[in-house]
Amino acid sequence: MIARRGVRGLRVGELAAEAGVSTSLIYYHFTDRAGILRRTLEFISDRADRYTAERDPGQGLGPDPVDPRTELAQVLLLELQDTPEVRENSTAWGELRASAVFDADLREDVAKATHTWVHEIADLLAHARPTGTAPAHAAAAERLTALLEGLSVRWLSGSLPLEHARALLADAIEAELDHA
Amino acid sequence: MIARRGVRGLRVGELAAEAGVSTSLIYYHFTDRAGILRRTLEFISDRADRYTAERDPGQGLGPDPVDPRTELAQVLLLELQDTPEVRENSTAWGELRASAVFDADLREDVAKATHTWVHEIADLLAHARPTGTAPAHAAAAERLTALLEGLSVRWLSGSLPLEHARALLADAIEAELDHA
DNA sequence: GTCTATAATACGATAGAC
DNA sequence: GTCTATCGTATTATAGAC
Numbered sequence: 001m002i003a004r005r006g007v008r009g010l011r012v013g014e015l016a017a018e019a020g021v022s023t024s025l026i027y028y029h030f031t032d033r034a035g036i037l038r039r040t041l042e043f044i045s046d047r048a049d050r051y052t053a054e055r056d057p058g059q060g061l062g063p064d065p066v067d068p069r070t071e072l073a074q075v076l077l078l079e080l081q082d083t084p085e086v087r088e089n090s091t092a093w094g095e096l097r098a099s100a101v102f103d104a105d106l107r108e109d110v111a112k113a114t115h116t117w118v119h120e121i122a123d124l125l126a127h128a129r130p131t132g133t134a135p136a137h138a139a140a141a142e143r144l145t146a147l148l149e150g151l152s153v154r155w156l157s158g159s160l161p162l163e164h165a166r167a168l169l170a171d172a173i174e175a176e177l178d179h180a
Numbered sequence: 181m182i183a184r185r186g187v188r189g190l191r192v193g194e195l196a197a198e199a200g201v202s203t204s205l206i207y208y209h210f211t212d213r214a215g216i217l218r219r220t221l222e223f224i225s226d227r228a229d230r231y232t233a234e235r236d237p238g239q240g241l242g243p244d245p246v247d248p249r250t251e252l253a254q255v256l257l258l259e260l261q262d263t264p265e266v267r268e269n270s271t272a273w274g275e276l277r278a279s280a281v282f283d284a285d286l287r288e289d290v291a292k293a294t295h296t297w298v299h300e301i302a303d304l305l306a307h308a309r310p311t312g313t314a315p316a317h318a319a320a321a322e323r324l325t326a327l328l329e330g331l332s333v334r335w336l337s338g339s340l341p342l343e344h345a346r347a348l349l350a351d352a353i354e355a356e357l358d359h360a
Numbered sequence: 361g362t363c364t365a366t367a368a369t370a371c372g373a374t375a376g377a378c
Numbered sequence: 379g380t381c382t383a384t385c386g387t388a389t390t391a392t393a394g395a396c
Contacts, residue, residue, distance in 0.1 A: 006278075008187065008188045008279070008282070011371070012372065012373085013370090021380075021381090025381075028380075032372080097333055099186075099188070101275075102186040102188070107338040139351065142340070143351070145330075146340075149333070150325075150331075153277055158291055159291040160322070168323050171319065175359060179355060191388085191389070193389070201362075201363090202363055203389095203390085204364085207390090207391065208362075
């Protein structure tokens with residue numbers, strides 16, 4: 001519902017109706033409106049981890065059969081796709097990030113999820129570019145993920161076609177890999 | 181008020197109280213809540229143009245006394261500053277962008293403002309890097325401005341210290357300039 | 361242009377039964 | 379765990395006087 005209507009547009013009553021339960025049952029399980037946001041953040045973080053891990057499910061023979069550079073590009077470009085699950089995750093993530101600007105309760109969890117994500121990308125960079133230093137990998141990961149977030153919200157807000165966003169990100173990944 | 185409380189947190193009554201007028205006078209001038217958002221977008225676009233033009237007010241002797249590369253970096257880094265005006269503009273811009281995801285009325289105006297901004301940066305890039313092609317400048321401008329938006333919301337949501345954001349952007353600008 | 365007053369309803373949250 | 383019923387208030391928007 002957050003992905004469809006935004007955090008702004010989330011109505012506890014509507015959420016209950018969509019789930020086919022009463023409003024008070026939502027409060028029983030989530031305590032209050034802020035609880036819904038917290039649990040949504042957990043949900044989309046877990047789901048993003050899951051579909052990142054499950055990408056390319058057709059192989060599975062032998063360890064790490066994919067070129068590390070390709071793997072990095074796949075993982076990042078995965079977030080710029082017009083499938084229901086990815087679009088939903090990206091939209092909700094953008095909403096929670098934007099809400100965190102005004103919601104101190106959310107800030108800490110959003111920062112933590114960001115940190116985890118940046119770290120994952122930095123690890124992939126370290127495999128793709130073994131000569132670089134750890135701080136250089138961390139900085140590149142921060143640039144690439146921040147760029148991805150910027151492109152994502154432009155896509156979702158209708159300022160940038162999806163394919164164009166993907167091309168821009170792909171070029172940035174390549175540039176980071178060829179740099180150091 | 182949008183910068184302080186967010187679009188979510190904007191209350192027409194509060195806005196009126198802050199202005200020292202009645203609620204209905206707000207409706208007289210802005211028609212409805214959406215009108216406030218539209219006019220805010222105009223306001224921050226105009227103001228961003230203004231402070232971009234007025235940056236570096238100390239000189240004014242001779243045409244274009246600043247190195248084009250320095251000028252590009254100045255214009256972009258200007259948006260990552262903890263001054264009241266810039267923080268207000270960045271926060272409001274982020275809010276309007278995020279709102280546009282769910283608000284079709286806002287989408288067109290946000291896309292237009294984005295396009296104008298990207299074009300300005302592309303022009304600066306053309307001066308700083310005369311050998312590149314126009315499409316390459318446009319793409320670099322899109323990457324840099326999208327990165328800036330991504331870094332900005334991370335800063336404002338407490339996921340990234342301001343100085344760190346500035347350093348990441350500065351490095352990206354340098355990389356784009358050294359690339360083509 | 362500006363106000364007071366208020367309609368109309370939406371919304372978060374709780375009480376209390378089962 | 380789940381429901382019905384409802385409280386209390388916040389909020390957008392309008393009517394109508396000046």
